[in-house]
Every structure is written in structure tokens, then in C-alpha cells.
Amino acid sequence: MAGETSNISQMANKVSEEIFKHFRWECLNLKDENFPCAKPNKHSTKDEYTHPVDVVFYYTDPYTNKRVFFNADLKSYKRDSINPSSIRNALRSLAKAIDCARVSPVWRDRYSYMQDEQPEVRGMLFVYNHDGEFHKHFYSYIRPPDDEGKKRGVNLGKLPLEKNQQIHIVDPKLISYLITIVNDMKVLHFDGTFPKKNYSFFYPDLRLHKTHGESSSRPATIEMLTGPFLIIKHEVAKRFDESTGEQIGEYPMGFVVYYNRSGSTHHEFMYFFDMLSNYQLLESGLKIRVRVACDECSSEMISNFSKAIDAYSQAWGFDGYKKGLLQEIEIERVETVKKVFSSVDIGWRDS
Incomplete structure (x- = not known):
């Protein structure tokens, strides 16, 4: 069972690398690493809190000529595991991670190789449906920031996402x-x-x-x-x-x-x-x-x-x-x- 669970966790990694290399994205070799939280009072009550990094992709934007880094959270889910709760938890974790990544010397040393510039770090939630049985509309789980009703779903306005920060969602359909x-x-x-x-x-x-x-x-x-x-x-x-x-x-x-x-x-x-x-x-x-x-x-x-x-x-x-x-x-x-x-x-x- 442990081996099977480990294999499942590798699926999104394998798929994402296979996809993005054809679109000329670069992938850093460091994978499945944590880095220490640079804002522990803001992000957690724990004394030693870390943020996960499954993998970091990057490319140079053709218009700005600046490198864009994607702190990626790679999820490999079966159909029933794709739900508002799992998406909410993943997005909250990503929001905190990229908030820290912008100021973390550890993150910069490991991933950006740009000590003289402020790296542009975005989050990317990659949700791979490994059993191929998810047929719902993924964004029906997402609520707009001004939706304060009792509708189920992830309220984007409640995510701890800071100004000028972005999270991209690569859902099963995409x-x-x-x-x-x-x-x-x-x-x-x-x-x-x-x-x-x-x-x-x-x-x-x-x-x-x-x-x-x-x-x-x-x-x-x-x-x-x-x-x-x-x-x-x-x-x-x-x-x-x-x-x-x-x-x-x-x-x-x-x-x-x-x-x-x-x-x-x-x-x-x-x-x-x-x-x-x-x-x-x-x-x-x-x-x-x-x-x-x-x-x-x-x-x-x-x-x-x-x-x-x-x-x-x-x-x-x-x-x-x-x-x-x-x-x-x-x-x-x-x-x-x-x-x-x-x-x-x-x-x-x-x-």
C-alpha cells in the first residue's frame, strides 16, 4: 500500500514535466523540498513552520524579458478527492508559500539564482485526476471574492493572498x-x-x-x-x-x-x-x-x-x-x- 501511495504521488510530477517541457518551460532539479517560513507569526502558531515546494518551473516572459517562477503544488487526486475542501486547503497553503518565497533567502538561494533582483514568484496548483473519472466543472467549486452567501465552494476573497501575487490553477480539463x-x-x-x-x-x-x-x-x-x-x-x-x-x-x-x-x-x-x-x-x-x-x-x-x-x-x-x-x-x-x-x-x- 505504501508503494502504491508513493506511486500515486509521483503521477502529477511525471505529467507536469512531460507537458511543460514541450512548451519550453524549465524545471529545477530540486523537488519535494520544504523551506522555513520567513513570517512565522503571520502564517502559523508553530515555532518551526515550513512551506512545501513540490517543484519550481520557470521561463522568461517574452514581453517583460523577466523570469517568472512557479512554486508548484502538484496534486494527484482520484475523482472523489477533488472537492472544495481539498482545493481550499491547497490554495491557502500556496498563498502562504509564495508570500514567504518573495522574501525568503533560503528560497532564493535554492531556486531563483538571482540575488540582485526581486524574483517574480507565482503559485501554481496542478490538479491531476489520475483515475480519469472527474467530469464535473472544476470552477463550480470556486466562489468570487464578493460572494458572502452560504453557497459551498472556495471563496477567493478569504484566501491569504497578498497584493500583486498570483496563483494559477491548472485543473483536470486544462x-x-x-x-x-x-x-x-x-x-x-x-x-x-x-x-x-x-x-x-x-x-x-x-x-x-x-x-x-x-x-x-x-x-x-x-x-x-x-x-x-x-x-x-x-x-x-x-x-x-x-x-x-x-x-x-x-x-x-x-x-x-x-x-x-x-x-x-x-x-x-x-x-x-x-x-x-x-x-x-x-x-x-x-x-x-x-x-x-x-x-x-x-x-x-x-x-x-x-x-x-x-x-x-x-x-x-x-x-x-x-x-x-x-x-x-x-x-x-x-x-x-x-x-x-x-x-x-x-x-x-x-x-
């Missing part, structure tokens, strides 16, 4: 979405239509913020991963004969867009087209493939996509050429993937 993207990238690579390494996450230059660094090294930020779509620009994908090493084909440079909405109305696709236009992707001359990775995809998705092309073209008075650019966009649904572990051997299987 984990499934990210696993689906990673799996689909591998499938496209196997098919010879997506390169193994030569791809970059697309960041437009904004009016007030410009991007930094080489595009090929930029990570997919947490804001990008939790958004309605994820845009990836890829270079030419080359196929080789394994026996001779000779190139036998190639797929042109282009964009793959992972879409995380249901496609239940044509209006959401009109907004999507507007975004593509504003980012100047429509007239880039590059192929655009939309991969719908939502587990609640509408059966009318393709119909609504076509309807949106007509409506958008009419609204903007597009000529046949520009309408043709929209019609060249490929759209396809991607089957949602879940990873379900065996607690005996920590081997996962698709579900």
Missing part, C-alpha cells in the same frame, strides 16, 4: 487540453507535417509591449496556455528515409492554431478571424491549420466555421481574393486525450 496538444504535435510530426524542434510560439508585437529574444526560444506562457487559442509557427517539416537518410518530402512552413473553444456559434469564429487579420497572419502567405482541441466541441463546428467566413467577408466587404484566404484555412477536430496511470508501474495509457 491538463487534458495541454496533453492533447502535445500528443497532436507528435502525431503531426510522425505524419511529416510538423517539425520536431523548429517551431515557435507566436507573440505579436503589441502597441505598448514588444517581444524580446529569439522567437525559437520563447516559451508558451501560462496566459497563452489558458487562452482560447495557441498559435504555433513552424518551419518546413522535412521527411527522411530512415534506411538511406535521404530526404523524401517536405511540408511547407506555416501556422498551427490549437483552438480551445466549442465552436458552437459562428460569432466566435468571426472574432478569431479578426484576430488573425489584426496579427497579419491572413496575408502572410503561409498555410494556417486550425486544430480544435476542446473536449466539448460542437457538432455544428464546421458549419459555423463556414458561416463565419461568409458573415465576416460580407461585414468587411471582402473581395473574392480575401474571402479565398479565409477559405484556405484548414480546420479539424482533434480527439481529446487523457492520460490514466497505473499506480503499480507508473505507466500511462491513453483514454
Whole structure:
């Protein structure tokens, strides 16, 4: 039983590393460490109180050019263990941990390697459902700060979260979405239509913020991963004969867009087209493939996509050429993937 419990605790760690490495997040080797509380009078009545750190992920934000650290709490829960009480306890613990991490010399020595700067430390609650049986809406357990009624759930206003501090929740549905993207990238690579390494996450230059660094090294930020779509620009994908090493084909440079909405109305696709236009992707001359990775995809998705092309073209008075650019966009649904572990051997299987 002890071995099985230990294996279960490793599942979220294994899944999180497998996911985030494909989005160019870095992971520090120190894991499952505690650090002493720097504010014991505030956080506990115990004389010697420590905060847990399952793992620390980090990346350099493409807009601010500053490193962002995620003090992560990795939970591997079966269906019935995901409830308001467990979520509340985890969020409270995380809030205290990142409050201390900002000022703790121990935390900085171990994780940030930046003694001359104030590190940006955020919390991340990673809730992995290892039996694949959790089908509820996770955020139905979350209450807004101004909800003072008797409704069950986690009242965000009651969390000990300090000003300018953030906690990101990676819930089972988001984990499934990210696993689906990673799996689909591998499938496209196997098919010879997506390169193994030569791809970059697309960041437009904004009016007030410009991007930094080489595009090929930029990570997919947490804001990008939790958004309605994820845009990836890829270079030419080359196929080789394994026996001779000779190139036998190639797929042109282009964009793959992972879409995380249901496609239940044509209006959401009109907004999507507007975004593509504003980012100047429509007239880039590059192929655009939309991969719908939502587990609640509408059966009318393709119909609504076509309807949106007509409506958008009419609204903007597009000529046949520009309408043709929209019609060249490929759209396809991607089957949602879940990873379900065996607690005996920590081997996962698709579900």
C-alpha cells in the first residue's frame, strides 16, 4: 500500500514535466523540498513552520524579458478527492508559500539564482485526476471574492493572498487540453507535417509591449496556455528515409492554431478571424491549420466555421481574393486525450 501511495504521488510530477517541457518551460532539479517560513507569526502558531515546494518551473516572459517562477503544488487526486475542501486547503497553503518565497533567502538561494533582483514568484496548483473519472466543472467549486452567501465552494476573497501575487490553477480539463496538444504535435510530426524542434510560439508585437529574444526560444506562457487559442509557427517539416537518410518530402512552413473553444456559434469564429487579420497572419502567405482541441466541441463546428467566413467577408466587404484566404484555412477536430496511470508501474495509457 505504501508503494502504491508513493506511486500515486509521483503521477502529477511525471505529467507536469512531460507537458511543460514541450512548451519550453524549465524545471529545477530540486523537488519535494520544504523551506522555513520567513513570517512565522503571520502564517502559523508553530515555532518551526515550513512551506512545501513540490517543484519550481520557470521561463522568461517574452514581453517583460523577466523570469517568472512557479512554486508548484502538484496534486494527484482520484475523482472523489477533488472537492472544495481539498482545493481550499491547497490554495491557502500556496498563498502562504509564495508570500514567504518573495522574501525568503533560503528560497532564493535554492531556486531563483538571482540575488540582485526581486524574483517574480507565482503559485501554481496542478490538479491531476489520475483515475480519469472527474467530469464535473472544476470552477463550480470556486466562489468570487464578493460572494458572502452560504453557497459551498472556495471563496477567493478569504484566501491569504497578498497584493500583486498570483496563483494559477491548472485543473483536470486544462491538463487534458495541454496533453492533447502535445500528443497532436507528435502525431503531426510522425505524419511529416510538423517539425520536431523548429517551431515557435507566436507573440505579436503589441502597441505598448514588444517581444524580446529569439522567437525559437520563447516559451508558451501560462496566459497563452489558458487562452482560447495557441498559435504555433513552424518551419518546413522535412521527411527522411530512415534506411538511406535521404530526404523524401517536405511540408511547407506555416501556422498551427490549437483552438480551445466549442465552436458552437459562428460569432466566435468571426472574432478569431479578426484576430488573425489584426496579427497579419491572413496575408502572410503561409498555410494556417486550425486544430480544435476542446473536449466539448460542437457538432455544428464546421458549419459555423463556414458561416463565419461568409458573415465576416460580407461585414468587411471582402473581395473574392480575401474571402479565398479565409477559405484556405484548414480546420479539424482533434480527439481529446487523457492520460490514466497505473499506480503499480507508473505507466500511462491513453483514454
